[in-house]
Structures are given as structure tokens and as C-alpha cells.
Amino acid sequence: MNAQVQIDAEVRELSYAEAIREAMAIALESDPAVVLMGEDIGTYGGAFQVTGDLIDRFGPERVMDTPISELGGAGVAVGAALTGLKPIFEFQFSDFAALAMEQIVNQAAKLRYMLGGEAEVPVVFRMPSGSGTGAAAQHSQSFEAWFGHVPGLKVVQPSTPAEAKGLLLAALADPDPVIVFEHKLLYKMKGPVPAGHYITPIGKAAVVRPGQHVTIVASAIMVHRALEAALRLAKEGIEAEVIDLRTVRPLDRETIIASVKKTGKLLCVYEGVKTLGVGAEISALVAESEAFDYLDAPIQRLGGAEAPIPYNPDLERAAVPQSPDIERVARQLAKGEV
Amino acid sequence: MNAQVQIDAEVRELSYAEAIREAMAIALESDPAVVLMGEDIGTYGGAFQVTGDLIDRFGPERVMDTPISELGGAGVAVGAALTGLKPIFEFQFSDFAALAMEQIVNQAAKLRYMLGGEAEVPVVFRMPSGSGTGAAAQHSQSFEAWFGHVPGLKVVQPSTPAEAKGLLLAALADPDPVIVFEHKLLYKMKGPVPAGHYITPIGKAAVVRPGQHVTIVASAIMVHRALEAALRLAKEGIEAEVIDLRTVRPLDRETIIASVKKTGKLLCVYEGVKTLGVGAEISALVAESEAFDYLDAPIQRLGGAEAPIPYNPDLERAAVPQSPDIERVARQLAKGEV
Amino acid sequence: MMRDTTENIPFAISQFSPAQLREALRKMHLIRLFEEGAEESYMRGLIHGTMHLSIGQEASAVATCMELTDADKITSTHRGHGHCIAKGADVGRMFAEFFGKETGYCHGRGGSMHIADVKTGNLGANGIVGGGLPIAVGAALTAKRLGRDDVTVCFFGDGANNEGAFHEALNMAAIWKLPVIFVCENNKYGMSTAAAYATAVPNIADRAVAYSMPGVTVDGNDFSAVAEALHEAIARARAGEGPSLVENLTYRWRGHSKSDRNRYRTKDEIEEWMTRDPIARFRAELIAHGVLGEAEADAVEVEAKDAVAAGIEFARQSPTPAVTEVTKFVHAEVAA
Amino acid sequence: MMRDTTENIPFAISQFSPAQLREALRKMHLIRLFEEGAEESYMRGLIHGTMHLSIGQEASAVATCMELTDADKITSTHRGHGHCIAKGADVGRMFAEFFGKETGYCHGRGGSMHIADVKTGNLGANGIVGGGLPIAVGAALTAKRLGRDDVTVCFFGDGANNEGAFHEALNMAAIWKLPVIFVCENNKYGMSTAAAYATAVPNIADRAVAYSMPGVTVDGNDFSAVAEALHEAIARARAGEGPSLVENLTYRWRGHSKSDRNRYRTKDEIEEWMTRDPIARFRAELIAHGVLGEAEADAVEVEAKDAVAAGIEFARQSPTPAVTEVTKFVHAEVAA
Numbered sequence A, B: 001m002n003a004q005v006q007i008d009a010e011v012r013e014l015s016y017a018e019a020i021r022e023a024m025a026i027a028l029e030s031d032p033a034v035v036l037m038g039e040d041i042g043t044y045g046g047a048f049q050v051t052g053d054l055i056d057r058f059g060p061e062r063v064m065d066t067p068i069s070e071l072g073g074a075g076v077a078v079g080a081a082l083t084g085l086k087p088i089f090e091f092q093f094s095d096f097a098a099l100a101m102e103q104i105v106n107q108a109a110k111l112r113y114m115l116g117g118e119a120e121v122p123v124v125f126r127m128p129s130g131s132g133t134g135a136a137a138q139h140s141q142s143f144e145a146w147f148g149h150v151p152g153l154k155v156v157q158p159s160t161p162a163e164a165k166g167l168l169l170a171a172l173a174d175p176d177p178v179i180v181f182e183h184k185l186l187y188k189m190k191g192p193v194p195a196g197h198y199i200t201p202i203g204k205a206a207v208v209r210p211g212q213h214v215t216i217v218a219s220a221i222m223v224h225r226a227l228e229a230a231l232r233l234a235k236e237g238i239e240a241e242v243i244d245l246r247t248v249r250p251l252d253r254e255t256i257i258a259s260v261k262k263t264g265k266l267l268c269v270y271e272g273v274k275t276l277g278v279g280a281e282i283s284a285l286v287a288e289s290e291a292f293d294y295l296d297a298p299i300q301r302l303g304g305a306e307a308p309i310p311y312n313p314d315l316e317r318a319a320v321p322q323s324p325d326i327e328r329v330a331r332q333l334a335k336g337e338v
Numbered sequence C, D: 001m002m003r004d005t006t007e008n009i010p011f012a013i014s015q016f017s018p019a020q021l022r023e024a025l026r027k028m029h030l031i032r033l034f035e036e037g038a039e040e041s042y043m044r045g046l047i048h049g050t051m052h053l054s055i056g057q058e059a060s061a062v063a064t065c066m067e068l069t070d071a072d073k074i075t076s077t078h079r080g081h082g083h084c085i086a087k088g089a090d091v092g093r094m095f096a097e098f099f100g101k102e103t104g105y106c107h108g109r110g111g112s113m114h115i116a117d118v119k120t121g122n123l124g125a126n127g128i129v130g131g132g133l134p135i136a137v138g139a140a141l142t143a144k145r146l147g148r149d150d151v152t153v154c155f156f157g158d159g160a161n162n163e164g165a166f167h168e169a170l171n172m173a174a175i176w177k178l179p180v181i182f183v184c185e186n187n188k189y190g191m192s193t194a195a196a197y198a199t200a201v202p203n204i205a206d207r208a209v210a211y212s213m214p215g216v217t218v219d220g221n222d223f224s225a226v227a228e229a230l231h232e233a234i235a236r237a238r239a240g241e242g243p244s245l246v247e248n249l250t251y252r253w254r255g256h257s258k259s260d261r262n263r264y265r266t267k268d269e270i271e272e273w274m275t276r277d278p279i280a281r282f283r284a285e286l287i288a289h290g291v292l293g294e295a296e297a298d299a300v301e302v303e304a305k306d307a308v309a310a311g312i313e314f315a316r317q318s319p320t321p322a323v324t325e326v327t328k329f330v331h332a333e334v335a336a
């Protein structure tokens, strides 16, 4: 259990989707300013059943179905946040955020700054993200690098149910806009989740498996693939240190650099397109840091293919890093074969 | 003169804006399928006077003013390109492309792929970009990293009038969508430009100043700031090799890696926000390449501040790399002080 | 065959030849059977991902495309199988696409949400609601600029009409008088969200006035009503008089996609709409007006059934793409 | 002071107190003089970047905001100086902002295109055409959800009405019956592009029917006409009856921005519109109806002139931000 638990709470097995729903329920209960907005989040319960039955519990004024209007919907959330509400806006797929970059990036991210600190925009954008569902090129993208490039935003990528809840509650407590990338393939994943309110801090990565031979920095579903690879490598005597990135913006330099100083070897694993994806920044921040002198081998990256996500399932799998890929490259790194 | 000139042409002094206009005029003359689209590109001549008098020469059917409808306008260009026209679509400021990411990224970039190669989208998007004009946070961004992250797109960033013309003509000859980032502060810059049709190849960087002590990879206006810094450093006996990146996607690995193997030191200079900006990818590709073994020092990056572009001119200047910054870091690198 | 000569001849009967009408009925059956075949193939694990079936909306697809040639273009939607068939695609290559095969229209890269057949003028389904609206305007611009007389039909849903792209596209089509027809398939819901809730006007066609273009709402399950509306709109477009908005009121019998539990509508409503089956109605009309006999009509359905069976077989036996070819088709292949 | 009691009393004269009317005239002068002061400061190098002046549009700004309190919100545009002043901002802090000073409303970070005064309910100018439209709907949503009775006025231009954001915003405001008034300042051009070319309807207010909301077009240079339209729209909003669209027909005397060469309109047109000066007209009206005497009206203008001079002086003497503070205000400051 990786979430930073602040209270001595009962712990249950919940799915990632249930954990997110629980976080939203806590927020709706404790703060009348919280509203949920999004397409089909009411009666339908959300395309991925994340909001589920919240409409029955909190009514349509707190759980608002929006028309299919991503730009306008996001903008309504921004305007509401600017004036006293705390909206959690769900994009049905993160791909549709391409329609709302204006409001997220030109408005939400910059309003505090442009207004010299005289206003704030405490909005949360939830983004079901990633490939693996056979939904092809327009429903499978990983846009976290785009948002990670934007000052004024915070960007998180939970990899477990406990993190999903804790990071969403942290996002809600944050006075600035936060983008939450939820991986679609994780929604059904179960894991221990503390009851009640707790926060998983934004900006902190977690060492989810300690090791001394090679550092693997992974995010979202890649954390699990990296852990599987590390298990197999351990049988060969290779101890990989696996870091769950959790936050893309701001990056946790300290945790990453400390690990690389220990292992001397770095592999970045991410689902987004390799070029200019999250791993590019992780590599670059290590290469410019004091950890550079500790590097024993080139920094390796495994990212998404330089292609849209294909429909055919075999091609789709081949388009993003899988556990054997991670195992192979980590082994090469550890054995000095790179 | 860095453009690759294929004919033995007359060379004149033109401004960057004039060079772009000349490329468009050549295209309009030689290919009836070429149309220009954009806001106020007709009678007004474009916000930066790039299209200038083209409406007088080619008429409003070829030089089309669009309503203020960036998403729809870009989509019309995509649909036109898909069916036989070759549109050059001007965003008045690259910042407004945030409204059109859907059509550029979800449609233009992916259509050939999603349709299994059965269609193509030969569209060019021109994007006046960058800071330095006192226009503040929503009119000063550098989005090249976003597009550089998107398979299916090509992304160029000319730094001189000759390149601006040659890269635009290359973009027009390309059967796939190309994004051209034009730096607003360069529009008035003059330089030698060959007459007639020529192409500056997409995907090739240029070594614009050879040197052996440190490699500086810079793009757009940063090329000039790097060259100024290199001139001053040369007086101290430090010979910086300056590479004009020219193309963000696909990156010219060979040229960059060859230079770093020679100098052992790399400084990436770019105007976009530092985190996840173009320099992150350049750093990462070097750090994972065979050039890693030649690196004598951490890879340095100078990118834009982690802030929106401020209005106040002193703050605005401080928000992006200036020539003295480049000089300072390159010197430290060359002297082994990093 | 005798043609009815009374005054109450439906538009389609008087407008099209018996062969054309027979072909229209065949296509409507083909769509229905294709969708059922796709549904079954999905259940049997031959298709993955998700699908949006158009069962119940066949008249809208076929009647809309009735007067279009291969030179005319359509842009389609996530619910696009029917449009694709109506425009002339081969169901074998469609199934092959859904099965992820190299012989599919998109070589297995696109799947249901990107099904296209550029040769018959179908510029593609679209995974982005409203994504096709400005693209259709662009296609119409091409025709106008290059002096061609082809028109473009843009299919979209009631849900899509609330996208900003709708507004921008219709406005540009209008100011430039482009040969494009916007065909809204109003099936009362965008996923679970009722048009009556999400759209501030009773009929989508009411919005045509905001673009100074004709707007008409027709019974989308009435083949002839749709064909007539399109006939006028196409004539207007070809005459250079500009765009039109046609709204086909219809209903999807199945859920929005494979994961829909239909909690936002009643069983009664679904059943009531199933009594308005556009295929049964068109078939009856053709028989009543002496265009076809019962046996002939049955034969048309059998023909469609055979085509679907053959299509599935073709798809099953087709090869899959090489797993190494993930980046093929990202860019134009450069001559070596 | 005697109030005219004939039947032809303009709405504003009968609706507002002499003190309110005097204040309105003062604000109109203040806007005009502020713009002229900004223009001159720009020429003298005290302001950099670009600016969009609202000279000629003063009645629209002031009459629109006439009945708004500080609790009511506005969203403004790139041409937002007038709105800011109309809503109650201090011209000294505005000049300070344009001069890039720490005492400016945005501490020198925003400049002309982001001028805001949150305390008087101005949520800010916007550099993105149409950017404020959905934000205004959000502000109205807040009021409704939190059970407050404040309303939001959303200023936008004729050019902005072709953005998708317009469509999405008006539709949502309508279906949720939100207390927002969309005020289109139709000054005939979006930059160089005539509304008559770019917009497929004669009047922007014609588009209100597409959202089942009232739409009215008024002479935007007639203070009273604007005030009356807003009076009704605000009453409707406060009564929970939903949004309205008001279109103020007006004209900007200056070019679009500092770099405009006015090639898209004629000198005659500009001069003709200058004869319809909204300030002169309002002043004459106040005098005709006995609200003010000539001398009093002159005094109002002098008062405004003094305020502008004092504002410029305040701005000049104000400190600039520390150049090290580029990243200040990016995020909330965390308590150490």
C-alpha cells in the first residue's frame, strides 16, 4: 500500500474506480462547493462507471450531466472554480481534452498568474487515459506530457486504488488546477484502500520496490509492468528499484536522483509516445543533475511507439511497453550490456 | 546562408516574413490546389503582415479570410486537404491552436494511419510563436513540444529567412501535415534568400557554427542568441559548435550525436517551458545514444521559466533564455565547472 | 412491374426506378444483418473494443445516400456502419476491418470507429463526436474551388449538435455557400443524455436559422421522407445555393455501445420504437405500390443474408497485419 | 433638479437618480479619457505590447453595467478597459498595470489584455476571443448552486460569436436556466473581418432562437436603449428565468489595435460613426431632460480628466516588480 495514510483507518479492498468514487463521495459530503460535471456521469454512471451511483446519493445538481461540449464544459468548470465552486470535471476520454486545451491551458493554468494572484481556479480535471481497450487512435492516447509542460497545472497519475483516492483528495484540497490521469485498464484493479479522508501528496514519487542494480521510473499502469519485470529479474539476482512516479508535474527530483545515485542506472518507462514523453524529462533532469556522475550506462527509455494507437489488438500491445520489454532492457542495463 | 539551395539562384536580402510570403506566392502560382486560409490574412495582410498583398495578387478565393473559428477553420483545412486541396492555414497566434488540437492531433495527424494508408492530409499549419512582444501569457507561448510529441505530424522551426522559405516549400511538398513555428521576433529579420523554388529538407539540423569545445543545440530565435554567445566565447578561446535544430519532429539524431561525440558537452537552448520542452528530448536522445560515453559533463538545458509569460517587459525577458545566459552556461560547461 | 399512379405516391416511389428501390431495400437489410453479424461476432470474441450499432436507423442511412454518386462524399460518425454500407462499401472488407485484418478497409488499424471507404466517397467514421463536421465543410470547399459538382453529406448525431464544431462548421458552410448537407440523425439520445435535456431547442433543425440555411425535420424512419428532403438539399447544393440542414428523427434499438445498460430510457419506449421498424415499413410500401412482390422482397433479404455470411467468412480467413508493422501508415511511404 | 414628466422620457432618465446618471456620464468620460491617456502613454513608450481601445463604445460598457453591483460579475474581452472602468475599477491601478507596475491590478503580470478587478466583480479581460463565454456561464452556475442572487454579464464581440465556445456556452446557460446575460458588442468588425462577411445572420441576436432565449438588438450608442435591454435581461436572470442575449450595435473609432492600418473600412464610414458619439448624445440627453446643466456637465468631464491625470501619475511613480519574481503567482503561495 503506497498511499501516505494520515489516519489510522480501516482498510478495505476496493477497485481503482471505487476508490475514486469514494474520494468524490467524501468531497461531496464534506464540502457543499464540490460539484461533479461531465458527460453521462449521472444516470449512466460514467463511461467507465466511475461516478456510478453518486447521482442517486447527491442528486443532479451536484452530479451534473453536461451536453457534449468539452470546451464549454471545461470552461464552465473554470468559471465556477473562479467564483466559489470546486468542480471535478470528467472528460469521458482524455483524448477529448484536445477540444478543451484552450480553457485548461490558456485559462485555468494561467488565471492566477495573469491576475497577479488575485484569483484562483481550484478545479480538478479527471482524464481516463491510455490504450489497451481496442478503441483505436482517438480513444487511447496518453496526454500527460502535454499538461506536464504547462506551468500553473499540477498533473498526477495514480497507479493503485489507494493512490487514486489519495491523489484525488489531494487535488481537491489544492487551490490550483490539477489534472488527474486515470488509466482505463486500472479501473477494475483491486487494492487496499483506507477508509475516510486522507491525502497522497502531490509532487512525491514513491519507491515501491527497493533495489540496488537499476532504477526503473514508471508511471500509471507501467508501475505494475515494471514490478512484474522486477520480480522476474530478482530470480536472476538483479534487484531493480522501482519508482512509482505518481506526479508528472511537479516532478519529484529528489527521489529519482537519490535512486540513480545508488544504482547508477536508469530506465524510464511510460506509455505516452516516446518522443517528448514523460521519460524524456526524467532522463534530462537526471542527466543535468549531480546524479550524472553516478551514471554507469546510457539512460534508457521505453515509451509508446511513434504511431497512433492501432486497432488490431496485437499491434496495440506492440505499440506500448510490456513487461517483457521492461525486463529485457533492465537486464541489459544491469548487466552492463547497454 | 543555411538553406540547402538546389538551384543556382539569384540571392536577395529579404525579411523572414517576406521569405514566407514568397514561398506562398510560388506555391499559389505553381499549384492551383494551394489555398491560404486564416483570420485577417486578406485585406489586412495578416496580423504580422506575412500574407501581405497576396490577396491582391491571387484573390479572395485563394487567400481566404476565415471567421474567428480556429477549430472549425483547421477542420475545414483538414477536410480540404483530404479531398484534393493543399491548404496553408495560418493561426493568428500559435496560442490559439489550443482551440484546434482536436483537428490537428486527433484528425490530421492520424487520418492516414486510421484509414490504413488509404487517405492523406497534405495540410500546412503556420504558427506565429514565442514571446518578446509584450502580449502576455495568452499570446506568447511556444507549443512546439506538444506537436513534437504527436506521431503523424512533422514540426519545423525556421530560424532565418532562407530557412523559412525553404522549410515552408518543403512542408508544401510533403504529403503529410506539417506544423511550421514562425518566431514573431524574427519576422522583420533580414537575410539572404535565393529566388525561385528550393527546399530545405525537413528532418535535417544544420551546424551553423563549427566548434570543438561544447555543442549548443538551439532552435528558432535561440539560434541567434547562441551564435552571439559563441562569438563572445570565441574571444576567450572557447569554440562552441552551434546547431540550428530546424526540425523538432523528426529530430536529426545523427547531426546532434556526431557533434556531442566531438565536443563531449551539450547545452540545449529552447524558448518553450523547460520541463518537457524540446531540449528534454534532445538531452534524452543523447543520453541514451552511443554519445553517452563521450559526455564529459552533465547535459545542460536552458529553457523557458516555469511560469506563464508575464506582461512586464523585464520579467518577460527574464522568462526565456537570453544570450548572456547561454554564454554563461556554455562557458561553465567548456571549463568543466558544471 | 406496374407503378402506382394515384396521387398518394410516396416521393421515393415516383423518383427512383424499381431497380434502385430494390437496391435500397437490399442495403437496408444488409445494414441490419451486418449489425447483427457484428454483434454476434463480438459476442464470439472475433471483434474486440467497442461498437455502436445503427439497428433501427437504416432508412436514414440509405435514403440519405440514395442520390449520391461515388464522387460525392460523406463524413460519418462513430455509429457509421450503416452509412458505410449505404455509400457502397463491401461488407467483407468491413468485417475484415472489425476483425483487425490486413484486408480490412483500414488494414486493421482503424476498426469500427474509423471505418471508411475512400473510393466510394466515404471519408470515414469518426471517434470524435462532431469531428466530421468541419471536415465535411472542407470537402465541400474542395469541390467548389476545383469547380467540381460533387456534394458532401455530413452525418452527425443529436449529441454532436452541441459541440462548438457544429456551430463553426455550419457558419462557414453558409457564408461560403458550400455544397454540403448536414444530416442530423436525431435518435433522441447522445449516449445516455436526452436531446430534450442537452439541447436548448425542440428540434435540431430549429438551429438552421442561426446560419440562414434551410432546416427541415423529417421522420427518419420513413425512407421516402428522408429521400425527399435530401433530394431538395442536394439540388440546392449542386445549384451553388449553399448548405442545408436535414434532421432525421429516428431511434437506435440497441444500447449506445456494448456497455450500455439502458438505464436512461424505458423498455416501453424501446418497444414502441421497434414497432416503427423502417425496414418493414419500406418493404411494405414497396409491395403496396407494386414495386416488389412478397417473394421478391424475401429474396432481397436472403441476398443480404448471404452477403453477410460471405463477408464474415472472408474476414475470418483473412491474414492479420504483421506485428512488426506498428509504424506503417504513419507517414507516406518514401520511395527508397 | 426638475425631472421631465412628458411621455418621451428615455428609460434611463426615468429609471435612475440624477446622481446615478451623473456618475454614468462621468464614467463614460473617464473611459474616453482613459483610452486617450493610454494611447498617449503608449506613444510615449510608457506602455508596451498592444492595446485595443474602446473609444466610441462607452455607452455600451457603462449602460450595461448600470444596474450591476460588486457582487455581480462580468467577464470582459481584449477590448476591456471600458468594461473595467464601468464596473468600478480605479484608473490609477489600471494605468499601473499597463505600465507593468507592481501596484497594477495584476501586479504587472497581465497588462491590458488581462486587466481585471475581482473585488468589483470583473473576472478579467481575456486574450482569447470567446474565452470568457463559458467562464461566465460557470460564474452564473456558482450563483445558482450557492443560492446567491448575483448575475453575470458576459461581454463579447461580433467576431467572438463565430467561436464554438459561443454555441456551447449559450446552450448550457439555456438548458440550466442560469443567471447570465450575454452582451455582444457588435462593432461591425472582428479585427478586419466584417460581421456581414463572417456571420451567417444579419444580427447576432438572431442566434438567440437557437438557444430558446430572448435576443434583442439595440442601438449600442444609445445609453438608454442599452440600459433598458439590460434592465429586462437582469430582471429575468434574477428571477431565475434564465439567460438573455443583448446585442449592442456600436463602432470603434480607432483601429483594431496599435498596428491597424484601417484598410478594410472607409474614412467616410469612420467619420459617419463619429457623428454618433455616445457621450455627446448622452450628455445632451441629460441636459435636455434637465438632469444636468451645461456647467455641471463640463465639471463632470473635468473631474474625469483629473482622475486620468492622477492615475497616470500614480502609475508612473509606482515600483516595478522585482525581476527575480518571474514565478511568483504561478501557484498559491504555500505557508512556510
Ligand SMILES: Cc1ncc(C[n+]2csc(CCOP(=O)(O)OP(=O)(O)O)c2C)c(N)n1
Pocket: A039, A068, A070, A092, A096, A099, C052, C078, C079, C127, C128, C129, C130, C156, C157, C158, C159, C160, C161, C187, C189, C190, C191, C256
Ligand atoms: C468529442 C467527444 N466527446 C464525447 C465522446 C463520447 N461519445 C461517443 S458517442 C457519444 C454520444 C453521441 O451522441 P450522438 O451525437 O447523438 O450520436 P449517437 O450515438 O446517438 O448516434 C459520446 C458522448 C466522443 N467520442 N467524442
Ligand SMILES: Cc1ncc(C[n+]2csc(CCOP(=O)(O)OP(=O)(O)O)c2C)c(N)n1
Pocket: B039, B068, B070, B092, B096, B099, D052, D078, D079, D127, D128, D129, D130, D156, D157, D158, D159, D160, D161, D187, D189, D190, D191, D256
Ligand atoms: C481565439 C482567438 N482568435 C483570434 C484572436 C485574435 N484577435 C484578437 S481580437 C480579434 C477580433 C475580435 O473581434 P470581436 O470579437 O468583434 O471584438 P472587437 O475586437 O471588435 O471588439 C481577433 C481576431 C484571439 N485573440 N483569440
Ligand SMILES: [Mg+2]
Pocket: C157, C158, C159, C185, C186, C187, C188, C189, C190, C191
Ligand atoms: Mg443521438
Ligand SMILES: [Mg+2]
Pocket: D157, D158, D159, D185, D186, D187, D188, D189, D190, D191
Ligand atoms: Mg467586433
